[in-house]
Every structure is written in structure tokens, then in C-alpha cells.
Amino acid sequence: MALAELVQYVATGLLVGGVYALMSIGLALIFGVMRVVNFAQGDFMMLGMYLTYFYAVSGSIDPLLGAVLTIPPFFALGWLVHRGLLARVTGGGDPQRQMDAQLILTLGLSLVITNATTMILTPTPRGIRTAYATQAFVLGPVLLNQARSYAFVMALVLAVAVYVFLTRTDAGKALRAAADDPEAAAYQGIDVRAMHALAFGTGIALVAAAGGLLATYYPIEPTVAGNFIVLMFVAVVLGGLGSIPGAFVGGLVIGLVQSLTLLVLPFQLQNTGVFIAFLLVLYLRPQGLFGRRARTV
Amino acid sequence: MPSRSRGWLAIAAVVAAGGVLTLVIDERYHHRVLTLVFLWAAMGLAWNIISGYAGQISFGHQVFFGIGAYVTVLLVVKLGLTPWIGMIVAVAVAVLAAVLIGLPTFRLAGIYFGLATLAYPLIFRIVMDWLGYQEVALPMKREHQAWFMQFTEPRSFDLLALGVLAGTLVLSRVIETSRLGYRLRAIRENEQAAEAMGVDAFRGKMAAYMLSAAPAAVVGAVYIHAILFIVTPEAVFGLLVISQTLVVCLVGGTGTLWGPLIGAAIMVPVSEVLDATVGDRLPGIQGVVYGAALVLFMMYAPEGVYWRLRQALHRRRDAPAARSPIAVAPVDETTAARPTATVLLDVRGVSKSFIGLQALSDVGFEVREREILGVIGPNGAGKTTLFNVLNGFLTADRGEVRFLGEAVTGQRPSALCRRGLGRTFQVVRTFPRLTVLENVMVGAFVRERAVGRAQAAARVALSRVGVADRAGLLPSSLTTLELRLMELARCLATSPKLVLLDEPLAGLSADGVDIMIGMIRRVRADGVTVVIIEHTMQALLRLADRLIVLDQGRRLAEGAPGQVTRDPAVIEAYLGKRWLARMGSPAC
């Protein structure tokens, strides 16, 4: 195996992983702060893809910009969904029971969103035609697909923005406090409920943006969430629950593993490589790559 | 026991009702719906064993469903083996798979565990596609239909599915009312407390997993023959199966065998009715309505229909019973046990560090039979860490601990408990959804196998500590003192030789402290050795025969209480150098 070929595999894996990474950060934020397993996360991504498509078709807005423009409306949508639905099921009571209830609630939400979209927008797949989806940057023998490269850079930018928000701003710190210890945060005067809404809104906005970036090279259909939802969850858990950098790294790792698995296993078994790697990481590090080990006693 | 036989009667009634429905229903399609209700209820019950009773939420239970389906069907296709026997093989394979999956995966907890279990069926799904088994059709057997589980009469499938359901109901009920059931619920409620009470959490989970894999495999096999007629990896290893299972259990309620029954009885017909009525005319609307129904259910009954109804019905009956004051029989000093010279617990040179913190440094002491040994020290001295090492929750980096002559290192807390080492916790660790009596029964199960005898032993333990009349309450309705006494009773029910009490007086009023101290004296009088951590000197001065003082992980002093309290090093540790200097030489 020539070095150039190997580099190509690694590059491909990272580019694919970049978008997985952005998809996963939103999920990680929601889980980290609210302990909510949001099954509908992929469907919000799908809606983000449709909005980006709408921007492209009616306003001739390039999807890279369109992706960023999905952030405000989806933040609002996330806030509303939290207000209207999730807030009633979170906060107070047995956390395990809550997690179970949220699971089914978000599953129900997922069904509603997917089916309603199929009915309203029809199941016909749509695609945004961009010149750069079929062009590549040439770095010696390695070809980097332009659409995926732009998406990767944007994903990185957004991820860094989120990280800065969480670590440098007061709102971000309040969010992390509410995630760490809701009771203590409440005593500090932090409105935990508002923090949850903030986290959910941000998480939805991020995954919608990821969808927009994905739409630069991936077709849009109401059921597209199914192709990514499991990978998203695997990335978040792999990275360590509640860790945003962890989820990002988790996404990149999945992209890499998907690509490098092809060197070892038949193509058909590509995703088994991901699941096996996932299991191995958890056995060696039960809390995930960046997760914190829970105190035992 | 009246409530126990009531449970069996109810199960019989449900099965009978299922039989009646089978006979009464006419249309073929309705029979299919009925069969689906039975099968999904059975699958839900299977899942409930590991995820409801034992509390280990699995997102990958369909791996056993799929194994049941594929093994049975492939045996029919390749070997012409009747599925009645093929199912048995499939169950064996599934149980083996449960062991292989459980072994590495039970080290994980919470959603880590849940998602890790999902990886297995997804791997199987891909592998089955790769092996060329994308679509395995059941060969139609026009002769010997019954031998191949291919009935023309739809009622036969109903009865088959009902049989599977009945079997799983019986299995669930047997578990619920057995020692295993109590242990599983203890694991679910508080795994560490369960360990400390002699419940081997790993074995418990593994037993539950194996018991839950078997019915799932049977359901998978029957599902193919009755419902699908072909096997595809997506259909049996995919997310749809686990979604349906979760819906059925979470809408109905987990941790009870009625939950999946109710959930299946509601959600499966709703889904089919939606498909049959609006779905064909306005495709997609059925998904919207079904999804909306799920959302509504979870908003208004997040714990499940069964628990919600129960809560609503029981609210009226929960009149707070009058509680008698707690009294402790005084210790008869003449017959009371006295300390002997036999060493029960021998601690030598124990050190334990965490990242950046040396919690224990070369700690050593002996605990003699029937003495009350107090362990004191300022905050952060390493007292609880010491207990965790003694108890098996942590392993010492260096040093050795011997209990009854055998090394403690490497043993699970539950094993030590069974050998006679009991423990209570600084913050009371109850099993919140078990009654006080059931809490104590978990401890009693260390010595008793049968539920009835454990119950009797638990009552005895509760009377010993004076809270017998709180037996039917939930821990949430107890006062701090009652909680601590319950925890003590639970620990005593394990018939320990030595108990480690971690700050049993914390949070008690002066009266409570008196009662607790009296109780601890009783415990020793009955022949149990006590090692007690306490924060305040006062109490220990009244109680302990000897004291050990820890400070910053080191053993600072050891000896009789009076002696230790005059030790300047001890005073300095508690009150500081300056206080010591100001006092000059200590007075008392």
C-alpha cells in the first residue's frame, strides 16, 4: 500500500468525520446538560437540510452560507420544542425514569417529524447542485473533495465557536455548571430550566447547520436521518458523555475508522469496523475517551 | 401469601382472556393483530427482565430476537429441521450470546451500557447481509404443516403466540417473587448498596440477561413463522424491533409484568388501526398520529400507564399509619458479649492513592472480636476510603487486609458480606422503590433462600432495631433516624460477624443519637463486632472500647478513648497547632 494511498484514506476519513463531528456536538450538548437521549436529533438535521435547500433554490444562497443561516431559526425551534414538550418531562423526579420517558418522547417526535415531512414535502429526493461537490483540491497524489473540505472547515469553525462559548462566556459557564450539578447551580442563582432550553436550542441549531453542510454533497430526503443517527450516538458515547471536545473527536474517529476499516475488512463490513472499534474503546475506557469516571462509592 | 396467589390468578385470567379473544375473533387480519399483541408483549416482558427488573437499559435486545429468527429459519432451510426443535437450538445460541455479550459489557453502566448493547445487533445485521442472508424465505411446507409451524388456521398462530406470552409471564412472575427478583431490584435501585448487602451484582445481571435472552429468541422464531414469513437482517436486528419493544414497555411501565402487557395491548392495536384506517388513505398520517400519541403518553404518564394508574388508585389507601416511638431494650450487662482477643480484621500497611491525592498511607490496626472500635479524624482524613478498602469497593495499592484470616483484596463486596463483613454508608443508601421490609429482605437473602423465610428474618431484624411497624412504608416516608435504623437492620439481616458503620449518627438529633448509641451497644451485646466511623468525639467516647485516629491518611494514634483524646498530636490535628500552644499542656 503506497503511502499516498494511505494518506488518501486518512484524508477521506477525516473529511467525512468532520461533518459527523458537528452533528454529534449538538447531541453531546443536549445530553451533557439535560441527560436527554434525543432520538429526533437526526430529524432536526434533516429539516436543516431542507431549509438550506430552500435557501439555495429560492434565494440562490450557497449552502455553505445557508447552513449558517439555519442557526437562528433552529435555535428558536429548539427553544420552543423544549418549552412545549421536553420541559414537562425533565427536571425533578427519578432521573432514570426521566431518561426512559424522554427516549420515547423524542422517538415519538422523530416519527411525527419524518412522517409529516414525507407528507408535506413528498418523499422525492432533492439535491443542491454545487460546482464544488464534484471538484477536488489536488494535494500531490491526494484528492480532497472541495465540498467536503469546505464542510469540514465550517464544522471546525462552528465547533470552536461552541467551545469558546462554553468556556469563555458567562452563559457558557452557567450551562456547564447546570450540566455538572443542577442543584448546586440552582443555589448559585442559575436558572437551570433556562439553561436546558439554551442547551437544547443550541444543540438543535448545531445539528441543523451540520445538515446544511451535509447538503452540499448529500441528497435530501425525509428519511435521511436514519443513515446518521446511530453514528451520531456512537460518536457522542465514544467521546465520553457530556464532553463537547469528546463528541467532536468521536465524530472524527468514526470517520477515520470507517475509512481505514476498508484496508482490513471487505467493503460490506465497513460499519462493523466502527462498532467493533466503539466496543473496544468502551472496554478499555468505560467512560469514553474524554468522559469523566464516575465516583464509585 | 394472599398477594402472591392473587398475582398468579391475574396471570391466569389474562391468559384466559387471550384464549377467549382467540376464539371469538373472526377476521384473519384481526387474528394477526392479536398475534402481534401477544408477541410484542412477550418481547417486552423479556426486555423487562434485564432492563426493568435489573435496571440495565438495553438498546440491543433485538440481538436475541434476531438470533432466534435466523437460527430457527436457517435450520429449516439448510437442514429441514423442524422449528419446534430449531427453537430450542436458537434459545441455546441466544443464551450463549448473552453470556458472551454480558461478560465484557456489564462493566459499563447507564447509556454506555445501552449503546454498547446496540452495537451487537447492528454488527449482526451487517454480517448477515455480507454472508448473503439478505432475504431468507421460509420454504412453504404444504405437507406436515404443523410440524413446520406453518398453520393455515390463523387461530393456531394466536395460540402459539399466547403460549409464548404465557410462558414469559410465568417466567417473569417466578423471577419477581423469587430471591433473584429481589436481588435484581436491589441492583437496579442501588448497585453498590446491593453489593454491600451480599448481592453479587455481576452474577445477578448475568442471570437476568440469560433469562431475558431465552424468551426473546423464542419470540423471534415465532415472529418469523407467524408474521413475517421471511427474515431480513433489517427486520430482526434493526432498530424497528427495539423501538417497538421500548414503546411497549415504556408506555406500559417497566419493572412490572403488567407494564408490557398494557403497553402492547394499547400501542399495537393503535398502530394497526391507524394503518388500516387512515394509513391507506393518507399515507404517512399514521406515523404522525402514532408519534403524537407517544409524545402525549410520555408527557402525561412518563412512568408508564401501569404505575400511573397504581399511583392514582393507591393514593386513597395510603393513610399514614400511627408510628410507635422507637425504644431500645437496655443491654443486660451480665449476659452481654465481651471483647475477646481473637483478631477478626487485620489491617497492615494499607496505602491508597488517587490521582494527585494520597488518601491512605501505611495504615495498620487490628479489630478484635466483639469490640467496638472507633475510627475518628478530621474531614478528609481518609476514613470512608479506609472503609471502602476494607469492604472491597476499592483495592489498596499496597498493604494487606485479612478478614477471618483470609485476604480481602480482589474480593467483591458481596463476597465479603457473605463471609460476614457488613457495612452501612455515610449517606443512607436505600432501595428507594422497595418497601422498608423489602429493603431488609435483600440483606436477609444472604442467609435465606426462600422468600418467606427471608421475610420472616427481615421482620426479626426490623424488630431488633425497633422499626417493625414501618415495614410497609417506602424509605421516602422515613425520618433520618428511621432510615439509619433500617439500614442497620438490613445490614444485621445478613448475619454479619463484623459491621463497618460509616457515620451512623450523622444528621440525628440528640434523642436520635441516644437511641442509635443504644442500638449499637445492643448489636455488640448480641455478638457482632463493630467498627464505627464518627466525626464527633463525644459520641465515640461513650461508645468505643478503643479508638483509632486518622489524619491525612495516616494513623495518628490508637488506644483507649481517654488516652487518645489527651494525645497532643490528636488535639493538634483536630484543633490546630495554635490552639494546642495556647492551651499549654492539656488539662483533662
Add this chain to the structure above:
Amino acid sequence: MPPLVRTLASVLVFALLATAFPIPAPAADDVKIALVAPLSGRWARQGQLKKMGAEMAIEEINSQGGIKALGGAKIVLREADAGDSVEKAVSAAQRVLTREKISAGIGSWLSSFTLGVTEVAERLQVPWLTLSYADSITERGFKYTFQTSPVSSLQAEQALDLVTDLAKKNNRPIKKAAIVGDNTAATVFFFKPLREKLLAAKGIELVVDEVWTPPLADATAIVQKLRATQPDIMFYGGTNFPDSIQVLQKVKEFGVKTPIQGVGAWLVTPEYVKTLGKEALDNIQTVVAAHPLKGQDELVKKFKQRTGEPFMTQDPLCTYAHVWLIKEAIELAKSADPKAIRDALAKIDISSGPAASAFYPSRVKFDERGRRVGATPLIVQWQDGEPFTVVPTAVATRPIAWHK
């Protein structure tokens, strides 16, 4: 009323109301045909295309006087949503076949759905027509299943012959071939004989053999290999739209010039043009069971007018033909009884009329397994953003443009 009870009540009320939706009551002697196809979920588009074809045929038949042998009885369509799972598909079949007397049925696009649905039809003894390609559908010894498309393994053999002949005629003989596709059943059935014997028999070297499990994460590895080995033809089976788009985009990106020979009608939907553009699709060919042939312009025009679709493809065309075929069978049987229709289908032999002319060769006769005798695949080629039948030349609507 406590919220929980309120919720349960509303769900129940809604469900009951739903059952009260007025079903247009058919006349007592109307002939009912079932269509079980995915109308919601992942494959809804394909199911809806089938429905369009069926409805067009029914309207034609009814407006031309209905079924003569039954005194002008009209045909009524009973569609049932197969959804996105085998369970739902089989439930749909059970439901629709037991609710009313159904004379015959059509469906269900996805071969796994078809396998399940035909099991029900066989048990309930209702004749069933399908356009699915998978060999397995008619290898079960069923008497009530009729498969009008040539089976995948046969398609592989015939397509390879057609393609090698064409290549030779154009002075570009095929020496190296690539197999690229997913592991869905029909594709697997096509690739297997190619890989195992057909290519070797023609002295063609298989230089790339990449089969993935959907969904495809990235096509780079595959297309890299194509670029490195430069095969003379690529047999292509990316049935899942997003996967296929990725491959085709990557082919363009890497500048791979290998001629693409698709396997199946999934490659000729309008979405391809909208997503990839005309130029990227130009000259891509695919093997299909049916496509509008020379002489079917009227039919195609009518379809486009009715539905607004830019062109007519296999799914609506076959379903249209299936409805007409059932009509012919009923005329032959002089009865709407499913068993009689089945017997009629078993011995039918027609070569003209809408039922036969949609297929190639235009003859419908079934062998004892239920396969259409003499069924031969067509090759359809994208030209200027529209797919045209190019081979065999006798029925082609445009001449083939072999790859430069």
C-alpha cells in the same frame, strides 16, 4: 379528568373517528385489485409511481367499457401502504386481502416486501403480479406468484452479451470490467453469475469488485480503484439514491471515464437529473425490465399530462401493464374469482394490447414457475437529461450513443 385519561380518551376518539371515514362504497360487482406498495416512509416515491401507473390503467379500462366478460364491470383499486418494514408490508397484504374480495394483486417494489407479500397471497390463494427482479421470488414453488421481469441472473447473462456486442461493434472491446454496487437482493443476484462465471467465460478480467452495505459513507475508495485500473465497463448497482449520488459525483470528481452500465430502473428517476445535471448523466446506461418502447409515445404523453412527471419509467409502466394483464386474465377466465384468474394467468399467451406491448418481447406467457417466458431486459440510456430505450434497436426510441 386527569391528564392521562384525557390523553387516552383523545387517542381512542381519534382512532374511532378515523374508522368512520367514509369509504366510497364500490358497486357490488366491481372488480377489486390490490396494490401493496410503500406509500409512506423511505420508499414512498417508488410506491407512489406505481400507484400512478395503476390508476392510469384503471381509468383507461373503465372508460373503455370495463370488463366485457363481466358485463362491463369496473375495476377498483385497493391500495395498502407497505410502509418501510416487512412487517407492515405483510400486514398490509393481509389486511387488504381479507377485508374484501380481492381478485388479484400487484406489488411491492422492494424484493423483501414482495417475498413477504406473496407468501400471504399464496396462502390466501390470490394471484399476484410483481415487477421485482430477484430470482428468489419464483423459486419457492408458488402457484400464485407471477413475475413479469426477467430475473436478475438472466439479466446478467443477457446484458453482458448485449454490452460486449455493442462494445465490439464500436471498436472498444471489453477486456476489464468492474463490479460496483450494494448488497441488496436484486443486485446480488445480478452480480453473482457475472462474478462467478460469465465474465470469465468471455475472457474479461474483473479488476474492481466493490460491494457495500447501505448506507455508503464515502465513495472515494471505490472510485480511487476505478481510476487506478481503468476498466472498460463498470456494472453498477447503487440502488439507494444517496449512495448512488455519492458514487456518481465522485466519478465526475476523479475524472473516471469508465462507461457505466447500471443494473436496475432505480438509475432512471428524474431526481438524478435534478441533482447531478444532464452532463454528468450523459451516456450512462442501465439494464431494466421495462421502459417506454417505440410506439408508446401516446401512452407516455398521457402519463406526463396526468402526473406532471417529466418522463415515464419502469415502475408506473409495469404497474400499468399489470393492471391491463389482470383485465385480460379476467376476460379469459370470465370470472372475478381469484383462483380462476390464477388459472387464466397460468395459461395466458398474448402478444398484443396494452398488457403485452409494455414488455419486451411483447409477449406474455408464464412458465410453470410463474416467470414470463422469453423475458429479455432492455438497455436504457440517459441522453440530454432523459432516459431512452436504446437496445434492442427494434424497439429503441433513440439510437445508442456508445461511450467516446
